Each structure stands twice: as C-alpha cells, then as structure tokens.
Amino acid sequence: MDKAQCQIMSSDDPRHSRRIVILTGSVGGGHDGAAYELEHRLRAMDFTVETYDYLDFLPGRFGALLRDSYTTSLRVAPFTWGLVANVTGRRPVAGMLRAASAALARKDTRRSIGRTADLVAEPAAVVSTYPLASQALGRLRRSGRLNAPAITFLTDMSVHPLWISSGVDFHLALHEVAAEDARGRGAKGVQVCGPAVPAAFHPAASEEEKRKARAQFGLPQDEPLAVLVSGAGGMGDVRKSAREVADTGLARAVVVCGRNASVREDLEADGAIALGWVDDMATLLRGCDVAVQNAGGLSSLEALATGLPTVTYRSVPGHGAANAAALDKAGWVPWVRHVRDLPAALQAALTGVPTTSAARAAAHPPTDPADVIAELANQTVDHRRRRRITRRLRLTG
Numbered sequence: 001m002d003k004a005q006c007q008i009m010s011s012d013d014p015r016h017s018r019r020i021v022i023l024t025g026s027v028g029g030g031h032d033g034a035a036y037e038l039e040h041r042l043r044a045m046d047f048t049v050e051t052y053d054y055l056d057f058l059p060g061r062f063g064a065l066l067r068d069s070y071t072t073s074l075r076v077a078p079f080t081w082g083l084v085a086n087v088t089g090r091r092p093v094a095g096m097l098r099a100a101s102a103a104l105a106r107k108d109t110r111r112s113i114g115r116t117a118d119l120v121a122e123p124a125a126v127v128s129t130y131p132l133a134s135q136a137l138g139r140l141r142r143s144g145r146l147n148a149p150a151i152t153f154l155t156d157m158s159v160h161p162l163w164i165s166s167g168v169d170f171h172l173a174l175h176e177v178a179a180e181d182a183r184g185r186g187a188k189g190v191q192v193c194g195p196a197v198p199a200a201f202h203p204a205a206s207e208e209e210k211r212k213a214r215a216q217f218g219l220p221q222d223e224p225l226a227v228l229v230s231g232a233g234g235m236g237d238v239r240k241s242a243r244e245v246a247d248t249g250l251a252r253a254v255v256v257c258g259r260n261a262s263v264r265e266d267l268e269a270d271g272a273i274a275l276g277w278v279d280d281m282a283t284l285l286r287g288c289d290v291a292v293q294n295a296g297g298l299s300s301l302e303a304l305a306t307g308l309p310t311v312t313y314r315s316v317p318g319h320g321a322a323n324a325a326a327l328d329k330a331g332w333v334p335w336v337r338h339v340r341d342l343p344a345a346l347q348a349a350l351t352g353v354p355t356t357s358a359a360r361a362a363a364h365p366p367t368d369p370a371d372v373i374a375e376l377a378n379q380t381v382d383h384r385r386r387r388r389i390t391r392r393l394r395l396t397g
Contacts, residue, residue: 017381019123020373021113022051023137025130030298034155035129037196041370047124047377052112054133109136110145124377127151131162138165149376152187153196153369154178157296157330158322161185170376172369174301177330193369195301200282203307213287216280219254219273224350226251227288227308229299230258236294236316238263242272244313245292248343250350254288256281256299282306290349293333296323300333309349311336 020042024035032053039049113126126148128134140146149169156163157174159181164171170189173179179190204210214221226245230238242253254273257264267274278284281302285291291303291310296319303310312335315324327333336345 017124018046018377019048019050020125020127020377021123022049022127023054023109023130023133024051024128025054025133027055027130028295028297030155031130033298034153034196035127037198038127038129038153038370038373040198041196041368042374045370045374047374050112054109054128054130054136057109057112057136109133110140113140113146113148123148124380125149125151125373127153127373128168129153129155131160134163134168135165138167141167141169148380151373151376153193154182155298156319156323157326157332158319159185159187160319160322163187170372172372175326175330175332177326181326191367191372193367193372195305196369197298197301197305198282201285201302201305202282204286210287213283217254217275217284217287219287220252224251224290225254225288226290226292226346227285227303228253228255228292229303230256230294230316235260236320237314238294239266239270241292241294241314242267243270244339244342245346246272248346250343250346251290253292254284256284290346292346294324295320296327296333300327304332309352311345311349313342313345 022035022039025031035051039051042049113123126137126146128137128151134150134152137146137150137152141150150165150167151170151172152163152165152168153172154163154174157178159173159178164182164185164187166186166188168188170191171179171182171187172191172193173182174193174195176192179192182190204213211221214225219225228238228241228245230236238255238257242255245251245253252273254275255264255267256275256278257267259277261276264274264276275284281299285303285306285308288308291300291308292313293300293303293310294313294315296312296315300310300312300323310333312324312327312333315321315335324333324335328335334345334348336342
C-alpha cells in the first residue's frame with residue numbers, strides 16, 4: 001500500500017472525520033460561554049471537539065493586552081469602550097482591523113485547525129464565537145487553506161461589522177432581529193437558531209425550589225429580589241443601579257460583581273447584598289424575581305432561559321447599548337432609558353406582564369445551534385467519504 005492510500009484510509013477514522021474546531025475569545029464571558037456550551041452539545045452527539053482561545057494565537061502579548069484593555073476600560077472608563085465600538089464599526093477602520101486580525105494569527109489558526117495528533121485531519125466544521133476569529137476563518141476560506149465550512153455563531157443580539165467576514169459560509173443568529181442585521185451587513189447563510197445556554201438554566205419547578213435557592217446564597221426569604229448582573233467583570237455603574245433599584249421600594253437588589261472586588265466593596269459599604277464570582281448562576285437566578293442587566297450578553301440570555309423577567313438599565317456604552325436596543329426590538333428585554341421609568345418597568349416585570357412570553361421564547365428557541373452545526377459537519381463528512389471512495393476506485397482500478 002503506497003503513502004497516498006495510507007493517508008486516505010487514516011482519514012476515514014471516525015474520530016477524525018467527525019472533528020469540529022471551535023474558536024472563542026476570552027474577552028468578557030459570553031464568547032467562552034457559548035463556545036463551551038456548543039462543545040458540550042456536540043460532544044454529546046459523538047463529535048470530537050477542540051476549543052481554542054483565538055487571543056492565544058496572536059503574537060507576543062497582543063492577545064493579553066487586548067483582553068486586559070477591554071476589562072480595564074469597562075471598569076474604569078466605560079465610555080471609552082463605546083468610542084472604540086463606534087470607531088471600529090466604521091467601514092475604513094473595520095476593513096483594516098479585519099485584515100490585520102486575520103493576518104496576525106493566520107499561521108497558528110491554520111495549524112490548530114489542520115492537525116490533530118500525528119494525522120492530517122481537516123475538521124468537518126470550524127465554528128467561531130468571537131468576531132476576530134471569524135475574520136481569520138474567512139481569510140483562510142477565501143485563500144483555499146480551509147476546506148471545511150466556516151460557521152460564525154453570533155453571541156450578541158446586535159451585530160457589529162467585525163462579526164461579518166465574506167469568507168464565512170454560515171452565520172447563526174439568536175433571533176430574526178440579529179439575523180436581519182447580519183444580512184444587512186453582507187453575511188451569508190444566515191439562520192436563526194437561538195442561544196446556546198446550558199440546560200441548568202431552567203425555571204424553578206416550585207416555590208420550595210425557589211426557597212432552597214435563596215437559602216443556598218443566604219438571601220432573605222420574605223421580600224422580592226432583583227438580581228443585578230453586569231458580566232464577568234462587574235461592568236458599568238452597578239453601584240448607582242443598585243441604589244436606584246432599592247429606592248423604588250419594589251425589590252431588594254442582589255448584585256453579582258463577578259471578579260470586580262472594588263465594586264463589591266463599595267456595594268457592601270452601601271449595605272447592599274453583593275456577591276463575588278458565582279459558580280452556580282442558574283440556582284441564584286431561580287431564587288430571584290427579576291433580573292436587571294446592562295450589557296445584553298450571556299447573563300441576560302441565562303436569565304431569560306431561567307424564566308426570569310429581565311430589564312436593561314444603565315447599559316454600558318458600545319456593545320451594551322447596541323444589545324439593549326436589539327433586545328428591546330425583539331421583545332425579549334425592555335430597555336429602561338431613564339430612572340423615572342424604572343419603577344414602572346420593575347413593577348411590570350415583577351407581575352410578569354411584558355416578559356413571560358419572551359422568556360419562554362428564549363428558553364425554547366426554534367432550533368438548537370448545535371443541531372445546525374452537526375448537520376453541516378455531517379454533510380462535509382459524507383462529501384469527503386464519497387470523494388475518498390471515488391479516489392480509491394481510481395487507485396485500485
């Protein structure tokens with residue numbers, strides 16, 4: 001048997017023919033959260049899945065600087081991230097960033113996608129949950145160095161121009177609002193799939209489960225609770241938000257500060273219920289009555305999946321405001337733009353009038369994104385098998 005035949009037969013190993021690569025970006029928590037949930041679902045379907053942080057592929061300390069600058073700007077001066085989002089959304093700047101990000105990490109991206117163990121094993125599909133990773137995949141597809149379909153999973157309801165690369169084959173959106181936005185920016189293969197939220201985020205089955213959830217976190221049992229979520233870094237002016245929620249007299253604020261220790265100290269000084277990093281967010285959400293969020297990312301989707309009425313308040317600039325507008329347009333999360341409107345919005349949310357149907361829609365999306373990815377990967381596998389059989393017949397004929 002010659003070398004060519006050995007390589008062809010080795011590639012028939014189902015462990016490698018059903019290989020999927022996911023690229024995320026450790027900027028905030030939403031990109032990683034979606035990536036690892038997709039990995040979990042695809043592994044359950046018997047795929048071999050590898051997940052990589054695209055920032056690790058950038059040269060030197062560039063990836064770490066990008067990650068740190070995002071976190072620092074949103075903690076110290078949130079308005080600066082709004083300026084960055086606006087500038088990078090402009091056509092000339094976005095074009096330069098697309099080219100630069102794709103070129104910088106091209107070599108390491110291709111190496112990670114193209115090899116596993118000692119075998120040359122093209123994946124059946126490559127998925128991105130991070131805009132700059134999508135740019136790299138698009139460039140590889142356009143140049144012919146990636147033969148597998150490239151799929152972008154849009155983690156946000158709003159679609160920044162950097163999400164869209166002409167070389168990417170498919171774009172999976174959370175809602176028709178995001179899908180329409182993506183199509184308007186030139187995205188191909190757009191399909192509405194719904195969020196990738198872990199199954200742990202489900203509504204409380206009974207009042208007893210809700211009471212146990214509160215007891216687990218030492219929360220009061222006898223008053224309405226509003227959980228304030230602001231991403232992994234405790235972004236935005238959550239201290240002011242907590243005060244204004246408390247001032248309505250409608251609910252006690254429970255603030256999730258993430259890794260932001262200084263915000264937690266400030267809130268505790270105010271006498272608020274302040275939590276640090278929470279490993280079991282699903283249980284915490286089930287113990288509360290309403291969620292108040294400011295970024296429109298994974299935390300808001302988790303709250304909706306838990307059946308929790310959710311409102312946007314004091315949204316962070318840039319992506320936070322864009323997501324707030326898109327979530328409001330979709331009818332999933334109303335956007336409270338002024339403090340005078342907060343009492344009415346909380347009252348409506350606590351009675352479940354405006355958000356119950358939205359929560360159900362988010363908890364039970366029309367299509368599982370993992371099912372779509374699996375279908376596309378299986379089509380690739382079937383196509384390659386047919387091609388290998390044809391090639392074998394030529395070699396042995």
